[in-house]
Amino acid sequence: MPAGTLLYAQSGGVTAVINASASAVIQAARARKVRVLAARNGILGALREQLIDTTSMPLAQVKALAHTPGGAFGSCRLKLKSLDADRAKYERLLAVFKAHDVRWFLYNGGNDSADTALKVSQLAAEYGYPLTCVGVPKTIDNDLAVTDCCPGFGSAAKYTAVSVRECALDVAAMAETSTKVFVYEAMGRHAGWLAAAAGLAGAGKDDAPHLILFPERAYDEADFLARVDAVVKRVGHCVVVASEGIRTADGRFVADAGGGKDAFGHTQLGGVASQLAGRVKDVLGYKVHWTLPDYLQRSARHIASKTDLEQAMAVGRAAVECALNGQNAVMPVIVREADAPYRWHVDIAALSAIANHEKTMPKGFIRKDGHGITAAARRYLQPLIEGEAYPPYGRNGLPDYVVPKHAALRRKLPAWQG
């Protein structure tokens, strides 16, 4: 068994397949005889020295993580600032790492987590502590730079496309005497990736979704209502998909509900669909319904994309290889070789190229009229939702998700006073 331990932590909003990455990390490390610790609630657990020794997890349980949504070790929203501004925290991290002989640190998250992993690696270098830091990509927002796509996105995209297709069939059946306009709210603060994925639900001109509202385009109420009205008059009903982050030309979020900010400084949203539905009802007078799937869209492991699952596991395995090879301050990324049939492989990128960058949707993905996706977007998105990867079900009709009971590792340091 090599000297030292590998510390794995989950960060930011969880996905349907982040535990699949965890499963792959633990299995790959075990194959190399490396002991894996997991931090409880991400970097927070590392600061608090709340660590879990995964050695005692039975292999069947480790494997079952691959079909379990949520974050098995707990995640967190905690953005560390610069090395100077948060030096005490970074030094505490190093102290915990030293106390538990952590030589490899794998942080499974998005932009902010890549930034944290990079800073930790810089601090370790500054203090001469031998540590290899590797990011493991994850986000339903699909906004990481360099990588062609982000594990977690494909499954949320599949959930979105399937759900929109299903509710559209419902609305079409009832529109003559009931709901004529239906609004589906998709996650996406700054980039309309998931709203775009909804576009896969239909292909023909009058297929649902009939209108997609992207945060990349300014929202204009009069234009929106006129389009809805035209679709209802032509098709008989109208299914709208709206990104939570749409804003008017003056930069104000259409969702004025919520309005708080999370630990990353992001505005908390949630009320776009109800806002739009209310305007349609009041101005156009159509009967409306709306849905806010919220966390359902990022935890729906029951409708995960097989492609996404395979990529989540591949980056987990690759991260362990990078770490044990001493490739510091890097992140495994997905490289696309071909659209159809889809081919991809894993490559390695520098964390510095990913940290704090945000990939927006290419302009060529949004139709010229601003309310649908282009053929280029379809070519990109289509493969990401391909394949089904159902969890096993118990005789009780529910998926066999595991909730490991973690034994906390004994502390070696005084409690953190952060």
Add this chain to the structure above:
Amino acid sequence: MPAGTLLYAQSGGVTAVINASASAVIQAARARKVRVLAARNGILGALREQLIDTTSMPLAQVKALAHTPGGAFGSCRLKLKSLDADRAKYERLLAVFKAHDVRWFLYNGGNDSADTALKVSQLAAEYGYPLTCVGVPKTIDNDLAVTDCCPGFGSAAKYTAVSVRECALDVAAMAETSTKVFVYEAMGRHAGWLAAAAGLAGAGKDDAPHLILFPERAYDEADFLARVDAVVKRVGHCVVVASEGIRTADGRFVADAGGGKDAFGHTQLGGVASQLAGRVKDVLGYKVHWTLPDYLQRSARHIASKTDLEQAMAVGRAAVECALNGQNAVMPVIVREADAPYRWHVDIAALSAIANHEKTMPKGFIRKDGHGITAAARRYLQPLIEGEAYPPYGRNGLPDYVVPKHAALRRKLPAWQG
């Protein structure tokens, strides 16, 4: 081929498996060499003489209906009044039936549809027109009398239990630094059947959902908030499932959004989860998220219950047998033989015993504290979500749902002036 045609129509809110009943009806009738017409948009299509000849539908398409959600022939919300009050409509129906030699009328719906089918049979008898009227049960509300359960409910129940389990894992992973209280809004105007089904998501004392709010119990804000606070303090987070129809002791709906009434005279609801979440945020100060799945929960064929699917098809087949045997004014119902292992069969009940009755949840299904389900409720609900019945998927990652293009049958009567 027997003289006469069989007319099939879909009514009320559609479900994930109402088309499975349609598929079974058409297949069973074809086996008996009976020609099946379908009314477009339910009874409305019959009034308007907008009929579809299903003879031209390829068998593969008919079979594919069994895995397609929505209402393939269109449904409607149109409640006919008494024979006297709506005599012109009933007479028009008879005229259309006569014009197309309809001898068997199958109406696939809930309470109101059973009532309509019963009245049509009474009018036919009054006019001496040989017509056999049979109801086919369907409703996600599970509120039909006599039958042990309603086709459509089991799939919505499975969607609910699975979704609540999944988002609960998400919330649990993030609660330390993010959302501590999550509210899931379940359909159910008067009876909390779907909210109760959410209870299947967990079994232990501290498993989600931690609190269920039933329309059968008066909502008390102070009590609710105190319970939420206690759960958060004990468990670290709290998942709430609320029926859309919950009311305060003075009878007011907690959801004051919407407020309109549909064609059945039911109040249109939709905003319970956001209301509750707002109170939790303002009074308790916890970060909250909420979800309103709305139509997603009744159209989610991708997570249908195999039990539910089989029952939907069984009542469709049985309805054809009843009709061709001349059993008038009846409805096939589900009879439960045993809970575990679950055994059931189809029996025949009089429409008069079903029309306009509403089955509420037994008192013994709600826990004494009013916020969870009992062992008796589990024994009843559990079998209804058992088994998976996935639709086939295309290589594009989407279910192979069919949208038949219907050729309208040529009209024989003057246009309806109703």
